[in-house]
Amino acid sequence: MKQKYLLTLPLLFLLACNLVTAPATQTPTVETQPTETQPAQNPEEPGTSSAPVNLNDYAIFSINVQDFSYPEQSAAVLEKIVTLHETYNVPVDIYLTDVMAQIYAEQFPQLLERLKTSPVVAISYHYRAPRPYANKYDWLGLANMSADDLYQTLLRYETHAVDPVTGQTTDAPGGYQYVASLIGYNPYAASSISSDANTDDAIMRVFKELGAQMTVIHGRALNLGDVKKGLYIRPEHYDYMLFQNVGTDPAASFENALNEAHNSQGNAPYFVGVKMHDNDFFAAKSAWLTVYVDGGKRPNWNPDLKSPLLSQAEQDAVWAMYEQTVIYAASQSDRIGIVNLPMVLDMIP
Secondary structure, eight states: OOOOOOOOOOOOOOOOOOOGGGGOOOOOOEEEEOOGGGGOOOOOOOOOOOOOOOOOOEEEEEEEEEEEHHHHHHHHHHHHHHHHHHHHHHHHHEOOOHHHHHHHHOOHHHHHHHHOOOEEEEEEEOOOTSSSTTTOOOOOOOOSOOOHHHHHHHHTTTTTEEOOOTTOEEEEEEEEHHHHHHSOOOOBBOOOOOSHHHHHHHHHHHHHHHHHHEOOOSSSSSTTOETTTTTOOBSSEEEEEEGGOOTHHHHHHHHHHHHHHHHHSOHHHHOOOOOOGGGGGTSOOHHHHHHHHOOOOOSSSTTTTOOOBBBHHHHHHHHHHHHHHHHHHTTTTTTEEEOHHHHHHHOOO
16 A cells, blocks of 8 residues: 555645736746745545456556647536546546646636545646647757756746746746645656656656656556656556547457557556547647647747537547447456556555
8 A cells, every 4th residue: 555645735726817827937947946846745645446456457547638728628528527437436547737727726616626526536647738848849958958957947847837828937836736736635647758868857856756656658568566767657558549449349449458458568467548638529639739739849839729629420429439438348347447546556566
């Protein structure tokens, strides 16, 4: 069992203004406030069920929340997802960016409260562009910084909000630390998506110091208990991107993913990672790709750019695929354990 901590961190920051109007300040690389260099308090995590034992196969459902362009649609689909998972008692990991956490806190506080208190939900953190340590996105020149300047810069980015136009940090709270303050515990996982080795080292250090217990990587078999730079790695033997399988038979497609996990050359128990993004349910492309990739990879950006929405028929097809996958997985509980990250942590010897 991993150490639990007292739930002491209150909801510190409900911002009065949105991210677009937050005052931008130049991102410093050396000077930081003293509080930024200290690891965050590790508050108590919500109570979770025990992981099913004596099984050879497991599934982890993950929802990556990131679509700031259509907040109403994002909130609506998250409500449906949580209801579905609660109905069938299927654990799920919800990955929030700081931008989406702020949107939910300000515009959909009941949803945020539900995510915090649902018995099947565990919250983790992820980041996206325009943070300059997104994959191959170093518009700020991080690769040319000294080790200390790089660390201090990334620490500021993970404790402050980011101006969506300039990509610079603001004086408002943001990053991993802000999400922790809103949900009342440290998000279980936080991951580097930088291809630069020095940046990867620095951001992993920042996340570990701020309280993350796990991280996520892709591209190979990841066994239970594997570690990267002091953080446990989310186990995964097959990355089942469900959004790429819409229109297939849900049961057959899930079983194929399980077979792929067994063929991964990894070690049992085998884990299938079932992945979706909030925008998969309603938009043709994610907001961050639309603004920060299609709109160019250097500032200034136009955060008002929007991807087209899917047709209603397309949205219905995506939801049907997801719903039937959850229902099928729940029906196989005698041979497939469904877990979220706190349950995985409890499985590690």
